[in-house]
Amino acid sequence: MNKQGRTTHVEAGLEHQDLFPIREVSRLTGVNPVTLRAWERRYGLIQPTRTDSGHRLYSQADVDDIRRILGWLERGVAVSKVGSILARGQAHLQDMLPAGCAARWQAQLREAVQRFDAGSLDRLFDKVFATISQDQVFAEVFMPVWHDLAAGQGAFGQTSEWLFLDQFLRARVFSRLQLTRLPRRRSVLVAPLPGQCMELELLVTGLLLCSDDVGATLLMPGQPLDELAVVCGRLKPDALVLFSNHAPTAELSKRLNRLAVGLDCPLLLAGEAGEMAQESLAGSPVACLGAEGDLMRRRLRQYLAGQLDT
Incomplete structure (x- = not known):
């Protein structure tokens, strides 16, 4: 057996054990032990268990959290801010789903993806959609696994698994978006900030923003920010x-303010950027919708009705 085959075999065996020593977690995630200890001691981002002799042992959930942390750091979020994002997602999960429910579905999802089993993915997607709300489907089951696979693409085979899941979800979300194309009283144009969004994230956001009285039209990644005023002038969206x-920067705030001046409709910011930029954009022409589905829809309705200040 070649070296690559031996490594893959060892990792597969380790991932089915209950707990991992720090050296294996470092190898699986690419994060060195010094950094793992700092994330624990200084920021409280992970809390491994300890053996009687004091050695750290990490669960699969800890490994998943480490990959989520890496994902947020790659988006430019400061390590001191990552904890609040993870805590918000965990609190939302505990409030809305029975204990262990999301974890079981995520495990089934990972298993289907590892087998490249499209039939099982179809059945699981339909089952989850029939059981919980649309917000929960994405926030608590499918998108966490998608993010974990995206963050862990250094592992052999994981890029192919991520691409398989990404293609499946894009097709299913796009199909659901087609069902929302009936005329609505209000319409919004949804676009990504250049270089800061993948297609699936944008599709899911567009779907979550839709409601009985608000429809969404999406502009795909690659849309130039400077040309949005032209597009809005022709499509006449309500917002x-x-x-x-990604974490907002001072330069981004300036660009958004300049864009807002040239628009004939309100400018709103959604996603984690919309959660983190509320203070820096306070008093500006840009309103922040936040990152969670229900919150985004509620703030969007309030803003379109003139009940939400920037």
């Missing part, structure tokens, strides 16, 4: 919603 999960 332009920009999406990003």
Whole structure:
């Protein structure tokens, strides 16, 4: 057996054990032990268990959290801010789903993806959609696994698994978006911030923003920010919603303010950027919708009705 085959075999065996020592977690995630200890001691981002002799042992959930942390750091979020994002997602999960429910579905999802089993994915997607709300489907089951696979693409075979899941979800979300194309009283144009969004994230955001009285039209990644005023002038949306999960910068705030001045409709910011930019954009022409589905829809309705200040 070649070296690559031996490595893959060892990792597969380790991932089915209950707990991992720190050296294996470092190898699986690419995060060195010094950084793992700092994330624990200084920021409280992970809390491994300890053996009687004091050695750290990490669960699969800890490994998943480490990959989520890496994902947020790659988006430019400061490590000191990552904890609040993870805590918000965990609190939302505990409030809305029976204990262990999301974890079981995520495990089934991972198993189907590892087998490249499209039939099982179809059945699981339909089952989850029939059981819980649309917001929960994405926030608590499918998107966490999608993010974990995206963050862990250094592992052999994981890029192929992520691409398989990404293609499946894009097709299913796009189909559901087609069902929302009936005329609505209000319409919003949803666009990504350049270089800060993948197609699936944008599709899911567009779907979550739709409601009985608000429809969404999406502009795909690659849309130039400077040309949005032209597009809005022709489509006449009730609002332009920009999406990003990356940490906002001072330069971004300036660009958004300049864009807002040239628009004939309100400018709104959604995603984690919309959660983190509320203070920096306070008093500006840009309103922040947040990152959770129900919150985004509620703030969007309030803003379109003139009940939400920027």
